[in-house]
Amino acid sequence: MTPRSGWTVGASRTDFDQARLALGNGPAVIRDYVKSMKHYWSEAAFIASVEDGDAAWQVASRFRQLRDDDFVGGFVLREFEQFTAAEVRTWWVHGRCVLVGPHPDTPHDHPSEGIDLGWLAPLIDALGLPFVTADLALRADGVWRVIEVGDGQVSDRPVSIDPAMLIAAAFDEAR
Structure with missing residues (x-):
């Protein structure tokens, strides 16, 4: 019922790359187990291409920095899907x-x-x-x-x- 997803336990680059590669290709969005940083869309929420590991990790790192002590569980990556209206x-x-x-x-x-x-x-x-x-x-x-x-x-x-x-x-x- 959700877009295809992958996740980590913790915030390591190795685990992040495993979850990122499991999505295959294309754009993705990132969050932790509780919250997204969608108000920081271009710097800490949207990954233009999961194939570009360094650029994806830059978004994940900024997300982690912004969540700071509120970071919960690990990273959750979801395949980006185009929606037509507000949630x-x-x-x-x-x-x-x-x-x-x-x-x-x-x-x-x-x-x-x-x-x-x-x-x-x-x-x-x-x-x-x-x-x-x-x-x-x-x-x-x-x-x-x-x-x-x-x-x-x-x-x-x-x-x-x-x-x-x-x-x-x-x-x-x-x-």
């Missing part, structure tokens, strides 16, 4: 989607109505978590992709979503 954040309580809205980074880009989440519901439910957020993006060919899944510890709410609406939806589902 959508979904909120799930006990495996059921209770709210679909914009991503906090684009709070006024509300998603279109009627997104079919039937394909995602069993996967979220299988996590066995009481609360989950899942960020989605629509690929250029019309396929929805999972960008990130979280248990709510670092999941923000866009300013355009009234907190009472989210709390009410979660509370109603939890009953």
Whole structure:
């Protein structure tokens, strides 16, 4: 459900190169186990070509430098895919989607109505978590992709979503 990915345990160049080479060729994006540095896109998020080891390592090193003590786990590299719209954040309580809205980074880009989440519901439910957020993006060919899944510890709410609406939806589902 996500773009093809590879990851490391830790931040060594050797492990990074192994994950990078496993992707094959083409562009990629990088993050750690928790966060990306997408606001530093050209210097610490986007790798133009995984075949260029030194240039890729330069992006990874800058990412690591910016994350500093907040770096978690290791590097996660994902094959770059072209998306056609802003990300959508979904909120799930006990495996059921209770709210679909914009991503906090684009709070006024509300998603279109009627997104079919039937394909995602069993996967979220299988996590066995009481609360989950899942960020989605629509690929250029019309396929929805999972960008990130979280248990709510670092999941923000866009300013355009009234907190009472989210709390009410979660509370109603939890009953």
